[in-house]
Amino acid sequence: AQKVTQAQTEISVVEKEDVTLDCVYETRDTTYYLFWYKQPPSGELVFLIRRNSFDEQNEISGRYSWNFQKSTSSFNFTITASQVVDSAVYFCALSERGTGANSKLTFGKGITLSVRP
Amino acid sequence: DTGVSQDPRHKITKRGQNVTFRCDPISEHNRLYWYRQTLGQGPEFLTYFQNEAQLEKSRLLSDRFSAERPKGSFSTLEIQRTEQGDSAMYLCASSISQGVRNEQFFGPGTRLTVL
Numbered sequence A: 001a002q003k004v005t006q007a008q009t010e011i012s013v014v015e016k017e018d019v020t021l022d023c024v025y026e027t028r029d030t031t032y033y034l035f036w037y038k039q040p041p042s043g044e045l046v047f048l049i050r051r052n053s054f055d056e057q058n059e060i061s062g063r064y065s066w067n068f069q070k071s072t073s074s075f076n077f078t079i080t081a082s083q084v085v086d087s088a089v090y091f092c093a094l095s096e097r098g099t100g101a102n103s104k105l106t107f108g109k110g111i112t113l114s115v116r117p
Numbered sequence B: 001d002t003g004v005s006q007d008p009r010h011k012i013t014k015r016g017q018n019v020t021f022r023c024d025p026i027s028e029h030n031r032l033y034w035y036r037q038t039l040g041q042g043p044e045f046l047t048y049f050q051n052e053a054q055l056e057k058s059r060l061l062s063d064r065f066s067a068e069r070p071k072g073s074f075s076t077l078e079i080q081r082t083e084q085g086d087s088a089m090y091l092c093a094s095s096i097s098q099g100v101r102n103e104q105f106f107g108p109g110t111r112l113t114v115l
Helices: none
Strands: A002-007 A010-014 A019-021 A024-026 A032-039 A045-051 A062-067 A074-079 A088-096 A109-117 B005-007 B012-013 B017-023 B031-037 B042-050 B053-057 B065-068 B075-079 B088-095 B108-115
Touching: A002 A088, A002 B053, A024 A074, A024 B042, A032 A074, A045 A062, A062 B017, A062 B053, A074 B017, A074 B031, B012 B017, B017 B088, B017 B108, B042 B065, B075 B108
Parallel strands: A010 A109, B012 B108
Antiparallel strands: A002 A024, A019 A074, A032 A045, A032 A088, A062 A074, A088 A109, B005 B017, B017 B075, B031 B042, B031 B088, B042 B053, B065 B075, B088 B108
């Protein structure tokens, strides 16, 4: 069975600090997809990034970067120079290829990020 | 607005009543998903459709829950004989099933309160 663990529950930083959100996953599938979503106070989940299990290249997109390590089953997400508008709940999610390329997402419990001015 | 839409946004009902929610996916998306989110938790998968076919149902989806997508476009989720434990945010998402672009896009949700 697939599982996503977000051990951090709440993080508070001061604006302009860098912050890393941790995610550890479990899956028996060899092909899977990992995602980060953001849920601001308004409540709507916003897609941020997707990573395929067969592509371990880490990337940077603007202030976002991610570190995918198969060896440790981790998919960590970093926000550089955080801003107040980054305050939200961040969810890591997993989808297994074996149950269909676009099958259900399994979410972690989320990390509440507060960015103070 | 071409995103996923859900109606109603809020629903308050008394225990034992039936409720129905509607979801309109992004127009070119052939997959539609329902999730439930309770306070302080991540969304939990309920069911999903590819076109009009319901391909998977979670064991969270008891006999009181039924979902339909009759023409492969909008979907409805009905809860019969609501219980207080059904109080949650019900989220709908859609995606396209071609290639590797499988990210799901979510609607604003319907918040259900059962008194």
